[in-house]
Amino acid sequence: MLTINETRFLNDLDALAQIGSTGDGGVSRPALSPQDVAGRDWFRQKVITEGFIFRQDGAGNLSAVLESDNPAAKTLLIGSHLDSVVNGGRFDGALGTLAALETLRTIRDSGRELPFHLEAISFTDEEGTLMGLMGSSALAGTLTQYELEHPRGGREALLVGMARVGINDASVLAAKRDPETTLGYMEVHIEQGTRLEESGTHIGVVTAIVGIRSRWLRINGAAAHAGTMPMDKRRDALWGAAAFVEKARALVMEHYTPGVVNVGRLSLEPGAFNIVPGVAELALEFRHGDAALLDEMEADLTAAAETCARDFGLELTITRLDDKAPAPMDAGLMAAIEGSAESLGLRHTRLMSFAGHDAQSTAQIVPSAMFFVPSVNGVSHNPAEYTIPADCVNGANVLLRAVLAVAG
Amino acid sequence: MLTINETRFLNDLDALAQIGSTGDGGVSRPALSPQDVAGRDWFRQKVITEGFIFRQDGAGNLSAVLESDNPAAKTLLIGSHLDSVVNGGRFDGALGTLAALETLRTIRDSGRELPFHLEAISFTDEEGTLMGLMGSSALAGTLTQYELEHPRGGREALLVGMARVGINDASVLAAKRDPETTLGYMEVHIEQGTRLEESGTHIGVVTAIVGIRSRWLRINGAAAHAGTMPMDKRRDALWGAAAFVEKARALVMEHYTPGVVNVGRLSLEPGAFNIVPGVAELALEFRHGDAALLDEMEADLTAAAETCARDFGLELTITRLDDKAPAPMDAGLMAAIEGSAESLGLRHTRLMSFAGHDAQSTAQIVPSAMFFVPSVNGVSHNPAEYTIPADCVNGANVLLRAVLAVAG
Structure with a gap:
């Protein structure tokens, strides 16, 4: 049974972790920063040295391509991302990118012919230092000029970053890939949670990447002398806000598990010890992998907020900020991943991804799937992020065998 | 029966309201600002023109003195303050100051001899633009050098303001008045609430000025990925904070009415849509006029906060910020005020003052009392603040007659 070269693969993981190293086990390679550019240069050099075709598209996505002998073949994408959050971990993204490269090498070295071009891709700015899912949404053709002009990291930072790798708005928007020529996308990633670790499972096959909705809730009462x-x-705006926080938690835990809800910011106006809050603003975010349940969650949360406001004589305004649709994963690719895990004797389970990933972009246009390997203690976006070598190797082998399964 | 000169008194109120006028009925005379200095100049000129002794003490408190024929007589203080909050109302403080001056004029004009010196005093910075109760606490001898060096309005602003009226740290601290030479203090003020208006009562005799305690509550949980x-x-710090806000409200309303509690600021860290709050900081303030009940409130609120933190696996730290003891008013002066109201055929009631006033400073060293007249709709610290002329006149007449009652 064909398996990857463990030493070669783990050495690559170590080598990449030196680039943008935080000195305490982590890496800091924010998208299109000098550290990210150094990581990209390392990858390019590696791809070329290994004898693969190297490509950078207009969105700055980097690829190693193992071409099929059939020039009319479609392309199967596998990969992840090389960028990290500031002071992040060495596995988030890097694992999937290098597992994809190792898959290409293992298949090339085996002399096996594939009926598709196999492309190991690293997407630009998955983490959102600048935009989030920038490269994958450009590839899917869902990125807009407006979004490029209003990136969360600031337009100036985006322009500086794009200039570093020779891309611009026009090239990014032109990076749209033709779904007709693309078979699908597969990705291995660390779980960034504890479900696999706690259940002693090797492989978590993602059923869907959650939809994420974010809303501003503004609750208006009347500022008054607190004496x-x-x-x-x-008409204390915080009374309504506090009641909503409690209701939202209870509601989601009771009716929408494993869906989640968060109020991550709460600010009061005028904001003084001796003034009753006249206004409360809440940053609300909720996630679910099922589109219908996400709609129901929103209706229930809205009704709860309205009730809480009314109970205290307050007025409620809800502003829609962002809607990311749930991305169901492809059943065929999921089955290929599960079959691969079984062929390797690995325990696997199905789960939802509660974090965003590039596969949610690609799922908009082609069959897509992803799977997780365990994260020790669930820690991620932190230098202490860790996945044991055996799990890294399991991930790469499952990816390899899933590619072979798709090849038939 | 001796009563004030209504026209003269109301004209003075109108004239003073022109100084620092906001153009929409209000005034803006923050303590020791150029506008406040203009108000102080107007008062000094008035006092001198009327033939009274004018005095400014080391704390910038301004007085008109009607001396007794007995040079060994003690002094009875009556008054309030000329400063306002930024964009405040024309009655808050001004009413009590001008009612005191009118009381001096009426008694002087009547030819009646008093067994005490009668001093109409305007205290510096009652409102707290710089320090709050600055002049009255200096007079009471409770102000410290440390407080002068750490004023809420900033040391630089305090120094600039003090220079405008020729005072400094040393002179302020030397303004302490000898309680042996002081009979007491009485003040009329607008209610800044709706209790009198709603019950159709003319005069609210204050039983105590509430004690105010302020605390920082810091609730520590664990920041986490919101997906x-x-x-x-x-371990969402906001869950504990929200539960506490609800418990504190219910607890105080059920067991401590008319005591009050407020959470006027609430901030979350790290403070992002997609991060579970790891830290919540709450600005807690609670007030009661009874010292023993204030202690019980604090014990109950602390226990509630501890329970809320424990329920969600959070840690609680409480930092003591400020403790203002309740100031019970003097029974003899309260009776004098009530007798005066009755002699004028005015309905009166007893109530607590939930706002701070200079009488809480003077109560530390001499018998003190204050009473309220109605505020239309309870509005205060706002240009829309209003008290009808008849109620202003009632306030001045009750003050006059209470002074005469003390004179015997």
């Missing part, structure tokens, strides 16, 4: 205004006459 | 961290594993 002279009697309690029973107050 | 990948399951709800039942989160």
